[in-house]
Amino acid sequence: IGDGPAMSELKDRVKRLKIEDKVIFTGFIKWTEVGLYYQLGDAFLNASVTETQGLTYIEALAASMPVIVKYDACLLEVIDEFNNGLFFRDNKELPLLLRQIYELPELRNKLKKNATKSIEKYSQECYASSALKAYEKEIQMKKAS
Numbered sequence: 001i002g003d004g005p006a007m008s009e010l011k012d013r014v015k016r017l018k019i020e021d022k023v024i025f026t027g028f029i030k031w032t033e034v035g036l037y038y039q040l041g042d043a044f045l046n047a048s049v050t051e052t053q054g055l056t057y058i059e060a061l062a063a064s065m066p067v068i069v070k071y072d073a074c075l076l077e078v079i080d081e082f083n084n085g086l087f088f089r090d091n092k093e094l095p096l097l098l099r100q101i102y103e104l105p106e107l108r109n110k111l112k113k114n115a116t117k118s119i120e121k122y123s124q125e126c127y128a129s130s131a132l133k134a135y136e137k138e139i140q141m142k143k144a145s
Contacts, residue, residue: 047070
């Protein structure tokens with residue numbers, strides 16, 4: 001899903017590997033439709049080491065997708081390993097995790113089930129409640145001084 005500077009290189013690689021029938025490049029997708037595309041897959045994989053915001057992980061979890069990502073300590077708040085997703089530490093580990101997701105339906109189903117639960121803290125209601133508490137605390141501190 002999406003587009004970027006690596007698109008032509010990735011399309012060439014898919015062609016060289018003769019897996020055009022297994023890979024779909026959608027290009028840009030409207031944000032209102034992204035969740036539908038996530039749900040078409042068995043898992044969400046992101047091997048990026050430069051993802052800074054984690055929005056794609058939250059979108060995938062919201063679509064009940066097991067998430068497989070390159071380990072990064074900053075993702076520990078979003079990905080709870082073996083609960084809603086899996087980390088790979090090196091590139092050799094990635095195919096093993098993909099095979100587990102494919103061959104172990106009980107693991108895949110557990111990760112899917114826990115995915116949406118794990119992002120409740122990012123809901124509008126939780127965010128509004130958290131913001132309200134922060135404002136109330138600041139008001140109380142201001143009154144006390």
